[in-house]
Amino acid sequence: MNFLDALHISSSAxxxxxxxxxxxxSNLANANSTRTLQGGPYKRKDVIFAAHQNFSxxxxxxxxxxxxxxxxxxxxxxxxxxxPPQLKYDPQHPDANEQxxxxxxxxxxxxxxVNMISATRSYEASVAAINATKSMVLKALEIGR
Amino acid sequence: MDSQGMFxxxxxxxEKVLGLRSFKHNLIVSNIANADTPNYKAFDLLLEQEMERxxxxxxxxxxxxxxxxHLPVRxxxxxxxxxxxxxxxxxxxRVDGNTVxxxxxxxxxxxxxxxxxxxxxxxxxxxxxxxYAIQEGKR
Numbered sequence: 644m645n646f647l648d649a650l651h652i653s654s655s656a657x658x659x660x661x662x663x664x665x666x667x668x669s670n671l672a673n674a675n676s677t678r679t680l681q682g683g684p685y686k687r688k689d690v691i692f693a694a695h696q697n698f699s700x701x702x703x704x705x706x707x708x709x710x711x712x713x714x715x716x717x718x719x720x721x722x723x724x725x726x727p728p729q730l731k732y733d734p735q736h737p738d739a740n741e742q743x744x745x746x747x748x749x750x751x752x753x754x755x756x757v758n759m760i761s762a763t764r765s766y767e768a769s770v771a772a773i774n775a776t777k778s779m780v781l782k783a784l785e786i787g788r
Numbered sequence: 789m790d791s792q793g794m795f796x797x798x799x800x801x802x803e804k805v806l807g808l809r810s811f812k813h814n815l816i817v818s819n820i821a822n823a824d825t826p827n828y829k830a831f832d833l834l835l836e837q838e839m840e841r842x843x844x845x846x847x848x849x850x851x852x853x854x855x856x857x858h859l860p861v862r863x864x865x866x867x868x869x870x871x872x873x874x875x876x877x878x879x880x881x882r883v884d885g886n887t888v889x890x891x892x893x894x895x896x897x898x899x900x901x902x903x904x905x906x907x908x909x910x911x912x913x914x915x916x917x918x919x920y921a922i923q924e925g926k927r
Contacts, residue, residue, distance in 0.1 A: 645810045649817040656821030663824075692825040710811065712831045712873060713818045765824050768890055772817045775901040779813065782908040783806075787915045 646783075648713060649776045655695075655715035656769040662718050663690045663762045667755050674750040677738045685748040687724035693717050724749055794918070802911045808835055808871060809904040815873070816897045819888050826884040830876040830893070838871040 666688050673685040695717035697703040707713070726749040734743035812833040822828040845868070878887040 645807075645814060649814045652814070652817050652821045656823075660824075692822075694822050694825045694828045710814070713814055714822060714828070715818075716821050716825055761824070764890075768820050768823065768894060771894065772820050772897055775897050776813065776817065779810070779901050779904045779908075782905045786908055786912045788912065 646776055646780050650773065652713065652715050653769045653773045653776065655717070657766060657773075659690075659692055659716040659718050660762050660766040660769065663692075664759070664766070666690050666721060667759045667762060670748075670750050670755050671752070671759075674748060674752060674755075677736070677745060677747060684728045684746045685750070686728075687726070687748060687750045689722050689724055691719040691722060693719045799911070799914065802907055802914070804869060805835075805839070806904065806907050806911070808833070808869070809900060809907065812900050813897070813904065816893055816900060819876075819893050820890070820897065823886070823888045823890050823893070826886060828886050828888065830886075830888045831873055832876050832896075833871050833873055835871045838869060842869050 670687050676685040679685050693716070694714040696707050696714050698707065728746040728749050730744040731747050732743055733739055733745045736745045739745045812835055815831050815833055819830045819832075876887055876889070879889065
C-alpha cells in the first residue's frame with residue numbers, strides 16, 4: 644500500500660534519529676569520564692546512516708523496480724571516533740600520568756550540541772511528514788462519504 | 789480504465805492525479821527521511837510540468853464553438869500523463885555528498901499534501917453531486 648510505505652520510511656527515520664540522539668546523550672554524559680571498562684578514557688561514538696532498499700523478497704524487489712528510489716534509513720553501525728583523547732594538566736587527578744596530564748575524552752561539547760540540534764530538527768521533519776501522510780489518508784477515506 | 793460514462797472524464801483524471809500525488813508524497817518522505825544519510829541523492833517527480841505539457845498538447849480536444857461569443861469549453865483529459873522521476877540538482881554543496889535541501893522538501897511536502905487534500909475534496913464533492921442528483925431525481 645502506498646501510504647503505508649510513506650509511514651514506514653518516516654518511522655525508520657524517526658528511529659534512526661532517536662538512536663543518534665541516544666549516542667549524542669551518551670557522548671555528552673561521558674564528556675568527563677576518564678575510566679571505562681575497556682580501559683582509558685571514554686571515546687566519542689557516532690552513528691552511520693545508510694539509505695536502505697529492501698530486496699529481501701520478490702515482492703520488495705518488484706516494487707523497487709516499479710517505483711524506484713524509495714529508501715528507508717538504516718543505522719549501519721556505531722563507530723568509535725579515532726581522534727586521540729585531549730590532555731589536561733591536572734596533577735591532583737588519580738588518573739594523571741607522570742607528567743601530571745590526564746587523558747580526557749575526545750568529546751567536543753559544541754560539536755555534540757550542534758549534532759543534537761540537527762538530530763532534533765530531522766526528527767521534527769519526519770514527524771511533520773507523518774502528520775502530512777496521516778491527514779492525506781484521512782482525506783482519502785472521506786471520499787464518497 | 790474506461791474514460792467514458794458516468795465515472796469517466798474528470799473522475800478518471802482526478803483518480804490518476806491522486807495516485808501520482810501519493811507517489812510524489814512517498815518520494816518526498818523518502819528524501820526527508822534520508823536528510824542526514826551521506827551520499828543520498830534526492831529525487832523529485834516532475835508532475836506539474838508534465839500536466840502543463842499534457843494540457844498544451846491536448847488542446848485539440850476543445851469543444852467546437854459555433855458563435856464567437858460562446859465561452860470555451862475545454863475537455864481536460866489526462867491522456868499520456870507520464871511524469872518523470874529526476875534527481876534534484878544540488879544548489880548548496882554539502883561535504884557528505886547529500887543533495888537533500890530540507891527546507892525545500894518540507895515546502896514540497898506541504899504543497900503536495902495540500903494539493904492531494906484539495907483533489908480528494910473535489911472528488912468527494914463530485915460524488916456528493918452525483919448522489920444528490922440520484923436522490924432528488926426520484927422525488
